[in-house]
Amino acid sequence: MRAPLVFAIVAAFVAGIGTAQAQISVKLGVMSDMSSLYADIGGPGSVEAAKMAVEDFDPAKNGMKVEVVSADHLNKPDVGSNIVRQWIDVDHVDAIIDVPNSGVALATSQVVKEKNKVFLISGAASSDLTGKACTPNNVHWTYDTWALAHGTGGAIVKQGGKTWYFITADYAFGQALEADTGAVVKAAGGQVLGSVRVPLNTPDFSSFLLQAQASKAQVIGLANAGGDTINSIKQAAEFGIVKGGQRLAGLLVFITDVHALGLDTAQGLTITEGFYWDLNDKTRTFAQRMAKRNNGKYPSMVVAGVYSATLHYLEAVKKTGSAEDGAKVVAAMKETSYDDPLFGPTKVRVDGTAEHDMYLVEVKKPSESKGPYDYYKILATIPAAEAFRPLAEEKGVCPLVN
């Protein structure tokens, strides 16, 4: 009498466990600068983008349960790596997303590798993340310093800017961007006359601009980002740098920076972008959805990158059947190529770089713009194969490439 009952109970238990296993649960942690100089580039916009990607993926339909958490790393690598440790060890987060500020991203990359989770990089720029610091757990989605250096730097060198002086943000990102651009300049027969290393988040650039002016270089390269770039471009106008015949090269300028500067000040800048909202119907729809959710702000390429990377990560988790083994999920991401709604044809390379077209754009004159966020003229499309560092150059640098 009793045996069948016990059997029934056990069977019910097993069935219960079975359904629990069938549902894959994934936790995503978006870590960004939520409150300081980079907050408008990613920040709350990146969190919204990750949530939107989850909604569009539709976890319920795919038998998955996905949760998004977020945190502010305050641009401090130690704060960032503590958050990541806690997220992974205590809260069971499976993927860390975005992380603008290469210093924090490099620290995060180490922790993620050690714990074998996944790092979907969109905001950070340093090409080291897929170079000498590459790991089997990193996917670098949106852009990197090599792409910027060759896009913007290459275009300006071609137009005759042979001597350069750099104003560089004094941490991993600025140094990488300066080094990558310097290499482009030298390869084209140009010359780097000098550079000045400026602490992150400096309000006043006049002193550094004066040094750059005194160098008599044809081009002043701004190897900084966000609020730092805004302040340096604005103050360069004040000190008559461009009027004096020197050219200003904003090596990393986001659409949010252009918006903050206003076209009067920003017009004519040559910029390398991985994404522009006004490319086609898909990008326009995405931008309008984002703007609705994010206080009217149109997405930067970083926000777009968070969306796409999150979407394809979730697909890879579904394919792998579990988010536990980070390296395995990343390997699955590398197997397929995507026709991404925002970035077009995209392939994640063995070193972790997501290869897609980049765009060389020029900021419109105020008279050419139809309204807020109508800021860019596309000068050229840089094909995916030329936009990023050739894998051949990474032999012996990134251990994954052989």
Added chain:
Amino acid sequence: MFDLLGIPPQALFGQLLIGLINGSFYALLSLGLAVIFGLLNIINFAHGALYMIGAFCAWFLLTKLGLGYWWALLISPIAVGAFGIAIERSMLRWLYRLDHLYGLLLTFGLALVLQGLFQNEFGSSGQPYQIPPSLTGAFNLGFMFLPVYRGWVVLASLVLCFGTWFLIERTKLGSYLRAATENPALVQAFGINVPRMITLTYGFGVALAALAGVMAAPIYQVSPLMGADLIIVVFAVVVIGGMGSIMGSILTGFGLGVIEGLTKVFYPEASNTVIFIIMAIVLMIKPAGLFGRAR
């Protein structure tokens, strides 16, 4: 020509001048703090936020009402000063008899709230504010290219700083104020309305911050974080100058601006920290600050 430590002299003069320009912001802001601390005994951590609101006020006037820079220079300090008076009447006045710490916590909290509200509304990269047409352009000084606007900032802040010093240290009104700080009961006995005087002093200090905000708007972005970036440095200036010493904060403001400017030439990596190194050294040698009296 001769070189000084490898830097050509004209570059050096340029950097000294830039240092003075930055110093004039430090001086203006630390002046307001010194007045408030000296006369009210409140460590006003909301000063940076009020400076930011002053700049935003200028931006509002321009974009919403079409009123330009000169109007902003007049209206913004009055409006923000009135806001300061409301803060003093509704919150700060309950704290005068308590430890400094309470005032510090209240104003710090206020600063975070104000900053958060603006950031929520405007984001972190800020709004553009152009230099007024009458002050655009630049002088070519031979050794450097001095934007007219920056020259104006230095002059205006020198006048304001020494005007304030004169008002408080050399006039009858100033002597009432100082007396009211030493012994409010006695001054009240002479028929002077001490609470009202204190309220107006706070309003004045706040108006100075707003004025600095308007002057900063065309140079920096009008951004919610502009105050937070500056306030820590300004507090270091006040501490080095001696808490509550008006002349001390003016001289240290300009002096530290120059020292910071020179650091930007000789060792730019340290330009964010040099002021704090100086602060640590001064505190070790003269804990009351360079111009302060031990209380």
